[in-house]
Amino acid sequence: MTAPQSLQLRCCDASGCRSAGAGALHAALLQARDQLGGAAEGVAIKPVGCLRLCGRGPLVALDRPGSGGIYAGLTPEQAPELLAVAAGLSHGLADQRLGPDHPFFALQQPVVLEGCGRVDPTSIDDALAMGTYGQLQRVLAECTPEQVREQVKRSGLRGRGGAGYPTGLKWDTVALQPAGLRYVVCNADEGDPGAFMDRSVLESDPHRLIEGLAIAAYAVGAQQGYVYVRAEYPLAIERLQLALKQARARGLLGAGIAGSSFNLRLEVRVGAGAYVCGEETALLASIQGQRGTPRPRPPFPAQSGLWGHPTLINNVETLAAIPAIIREGGDWYGAMGTAGSKGTKVFALSGAVANTGLVEVPMGTSLRTVVLTIGGGVPGGEGPDGGVKAVQTGGPSGGCIPAALLDTPVDYESLRQLGSMMGSGGMVVMGESTAMPAVARHFMRFSVAESCGKCVPCRAGTVQLLELLDRFAEHRASLADLERLEQLCGMVQATSLCGLGQAAPNPVLSTLRHFRQEYQAACRAPQLCEPLTSCSLEAKGP
Amino acid sequence: MAAEAVERTSRLVRQHRGRADALIEVLHQVQELYGFLPRPALHQVARELQLPLARVYGVASFYHLFRLEPPAAHRCAVCLGTACFVKGGAELAAQLEQRLGVRLDAPAGDGSWALEHVSCLGACGQAPVLVVDGQLAPKLPLDDPRALALRFTALGLDPRP
Numbered sequence: 001m002t003a004p005q006s007l008q009l010r011c012c013d014a015s016g017c018r019s020a021g022a023g024a025l026h027a028a029l030l031q032a033r034d035q036l037g038g039a040a041e042g043v044a045i046k047p048v049g050c051l052r053l054c055g056r057g058p059l060v061a062l063d064r065p066g067s068g069g070i071y072a073g074l075t076p077e078q079a080p081e082l083l084a085v086a087a088g089l090s091h092g093l094a095d096q097r098l099g100p101d102h103p104f105f106a107l108q109q110p111v112v113l114e115g116c117g118r119v120d121p122t123s124i125d126d127a128l129a130m131g132t133y134g135q136l137q138r139v140l141a142e143c144t145p146e147q148v149r150e151q152v153k154r155s156g157l158r159g160r161g162g163a164g165y166p167t168g169l170k171w172d173t174v175a176l177q178p179a180g181l182r183y184v185v186c187n188a189d190e191g192d193p194g195a196f197m198d199r200s201v202l203e204s205d206p207h208r209l210i211e212g213l214a215i216a217a218y219a220v221g222a223q224q225g226y227v228y229v230r231a232e233y234p235l236a237i238e239r240l241q242l243a244l245k246q247a248r249a250r251g252l253l254g255a256g257i258a259g260s261s262f263n264l265r266l267e268v269r270v271g272a273g274a275y276v277c278g279e280e281t282a283l284l285a286s287i288q289g290q291r292g293t294p295r296p297r298p299p300f301p302a303q304s305g306l307w308g309h310p311t312l313i314n315n316v317e318t319l320a321a322i323p324a325i326i327r328e329g330g331d332w333y334g335a336m337g338t339a340g341s342k343g344t345k346v347f348a349l350s351g352a353v354a355n356t357g358l359v360e361v362p363m364g365t366s367l368r369t370v371v372l373t374i375g376g377g378v379p380g381g382e383g384p385d386g387g388v389k390a391v392q393t394g395g396p397s398g399g400c401i402p403a404a405l406l407d408t409p410v411d412y413e414s415l416r417q418l419g420s421m422m423g424s425g426g427m428v429v430m431g432e433s434t435a436m437p438a439v440a441r442h443f444m445r446f447s448v449a450e451s452c453g454k455c456v457p458c459r460a461g462t463v464q465l466l467e468l469l470d471r472f473a474e475h476r477a478s479l480a481d482l483e484r485l486e487q488l489c490g491m492v493q494a495t496s497l498c499g500l501g502q503a504a505p506n507p508v509l510s511t512l513r514h515f516r517q518e519y520q521a522a523c524r525a526p527q528l529c530e531p532l533t534s535c536s537l538e539a540k541g542p
Numbered sequence: 543m544a545a546e547a548v549e550r551t552s553r554l555v556r557q558h559r560g561r562a563d564a565l566i567e568v569l570h571q572v573q574e575l576y577g578f579l580p581r582p583a584l585h586q587v588a589r590e591l592q593l594p595l596a597r598v599y600g601v602a603s604f605y606h607l608f609r610l611e612p613p614a615a616h617r618c619a620v621c622l623g624t625a626c627f628v629k630g631g632a633e634l635a636a637q638l639e640q641r642l643g644v645r646l647d648a649p650a651g652d653g654s655w656a657l658e659h660v661s662c663l664g665a666c667g668q669a670p671v672l673v674v675d676g677q678l679a680p681k682l683p684l685d686d687p688r689a690l691a692l693r694f695t696a697l698g699l700d701p702r703p
């Protein structure tokens with residue numbers, strides 16, 4: 001992409017910066033431009049989606065040859081000064097400026113987020129000018145569905161919703177079912193606490209998602225699709241609805257798309273606040289207007305999904321990666337990342353860390369790079385690990401990785417080996433003041449509240465686990481409790497019906513594994529415990 | 543109001559062409575109409591979508607965002623998601639319980655405020671966050687009691703008299 005010739009201020013208008021006052025800032029900038037006149041009139045002011053450094057909003061990016069950058073924490077009073085800087089009349093606001101060499105931005109590699117913060121999410125013309133829908137049109141004119149699936153297989157892309165299933169294989173499975181109706185579904189339920197990647201894509205670049213979903217529909221032979229968005233994301237829903245309307249009006253959705261014989265109807269379905277509906281079989285039930293309870297698999301949705309027809313379900317980020325993969329080729333994408341985890345991944349970095357926001361890096365980047373270099377470590381934290389005690393990945397299905405293992409590359413296998421998960425991409429940094437049994441209890445409360453109640457191990461088991469964790473968090477546990485805790489975790493893991501119950505013990509097991517001494521210290525007679533040297537923390541590698 | 547709401551509910555069902563799979567959409571819209579899901583409205587939805595009442599109740603009670611009781615006049619939601627938890631969300635909830643004189647997640651009483659928890663609003667970059675009557679309030683300054691009190695006041699979260 002070539003840098004725009006003209007001077008331009010891109011103002012973040014996603015919900016993060018909005019809540020920090022982006023609306024007033026944008027209005028003040030427009031007003032200041034009118035008042036200043038002269039050179040300031042040559043500065044374009046454009047609303048865009050997420051500029052990624054969400055914790056420092058409201059953010060405005062300046063495009064100016066040689067001296068561009070992102071300005072953070074702006075007030076409406078600073079609008080005239082910012083315009084003066086943009087017009088080259090001032091060098092002010094220097095201490096609020098972050099250049100492209102700032103570590104938060106320098107190491108990022110935007111693929112899914114390449115249009116995020118650049119395109120105006122409410123304008124299909126702007127999206128088209130940036131090349132969106134170009135790949136859909138090309139594919140419809142030039143490629144067979146098999147050729148599209150071949151590129152996706154070559155890319156090595158794996159599902160970004162948590163399980164990491166190879167996307168190309170899933171597309172093949174759906175496409176190769178006996179002839180008949182099929183559906184595509186985009187999972188935009190994003191329920192993991194600490195995750196906001198999908199929200200940002202929906203709010204910032206909805207046309208990219210629609211393009212990815214339409215290419216997927218073509219590749220598997222579906223003519224009807226749904227995007228299931230959680231109700232907690234009103235701005236995302238509004239922008240997606242608007243984008244769908246615009247795409248229909250331009251003939252990019254509907255009958256005979258872009259002059260081809262391909263038809264696709266897409267509809268939005270809004271959730272109603274049940275985390276378990278992110279699970280694919282529950283999500284399908286919810287789209288059909290039922291209670292969102294999971295059902296056993298097989299049959300998998302790819303074989304029998306909506307109203308019994310083969311249904312492709314992919315996560316927002318998975319689908320948003322498709323246009324770039326088709327444009328640059330599967331091999332290009334597959335050259336990034338590690339052997340088993342290709343491409344880039346978007347992480348939502350939050351918690352006790354200086355720079356919070358969205359981070360897209362190649363798979364295999366170390367946790368240390370993400371949390372310390374890009375994230376800047378714990379504010380005021382010291383030492384080689386920047387004050388980090390643990391990094392939580394994978395939400396309620398994942399676990400806590402101790403600071404001693406910060407050099408772990410972030411990929412599906414490495415995180416799983418440590419008893420955590422990639423999950424959807426939430427990464428919550430914890431400093432020394434966070435107690436691990438309390439973290440485990442936090443997640444168990446979540447699982448108790450969100451268990452759908454269909455199967456006993458999850459419904460009753462999580463409640464019992466929570467009671468036990470209360471004892472540890474409140475320093476009144478016994479040694480026998482530690483044993484019961486581990487046994488019960490194993491039982492719930494092995495016998496629950498769906499991923500929610502199966503993974504609910506993970507935060508407990510991972511903190512037991514890496515921070516066992518904290519559980520032992522919470523027992524009434526800690527001296528009776530096994531020696532502390534048996535903790536994996538003490539036994540850290542060379 | 544009542545007759546008009548009944549009429550509008552019928553219109554909503556017709557807009558969805560009476561399709562059973564639109565039940566959740568219809569319930570969302572009915573809740574917008576009344577502020578909650580009153581019993582007679584659920585009966586009406588069941589009748590007009592030609593669904594068993596048990597199915598409609600089953601769905602309405604399954605999803606956390608559907609309310610079967612009238613809500614308090616004002617609602618404050620404290621995020622207790624992981625990022626907010628790390629940034630002191632529980633402490634924020636405790637302070638608000640004190641200030642508003644209501645218990646977290648207590649069923650709607652006769653007070654003017656309801657205090658409830660949510661598990662992540664996707665605003666984790668600005669933790670800890672609240673939602674006050676639909677408005678997101680980011681970065682509550684827990685380490686600065688005076689600034690915090692000012693923010694509470696600006697959000698209309700006045701101490702119980």
Ligand SMILES: Cc1cc2nc3c(=O)[nH]c(=O)nc-3n(C[C@H](O)[C@H](O)[C@H](O)COP(=O)(O)O)c2cc1C
Pocket residue numbers: 158159160161162163164165167187188189190191192275276277278279280281313314315316318319424498499500
């Ligand atoms: C309890 C539970 C919650 C889930 N929540 C989500 C979610 O919010 N978003 C998502 O994309 N996948 C979620 N998943 C994973 C989906 O079941 C499914 O694997 C995924 O949407 C497939 O898309 P992908 O292959 O592109 O990842 C969840 C799974 C479980 C068990």
Ligand code: SF4
Pocket residue numbers: 276293294450451452453454455456458459496497498499500501502
């Ligand atoms: S494991 Fe839990 S959430 Fe999943 S079906 Fe069983 S009770 Fe429901």
Ligand code: FES
Pocket residue numbers: 193194195621622623624625626627661662663664665666667669671
């Ligand atoms: S944890 Fe509070 S907004 Fe995500």
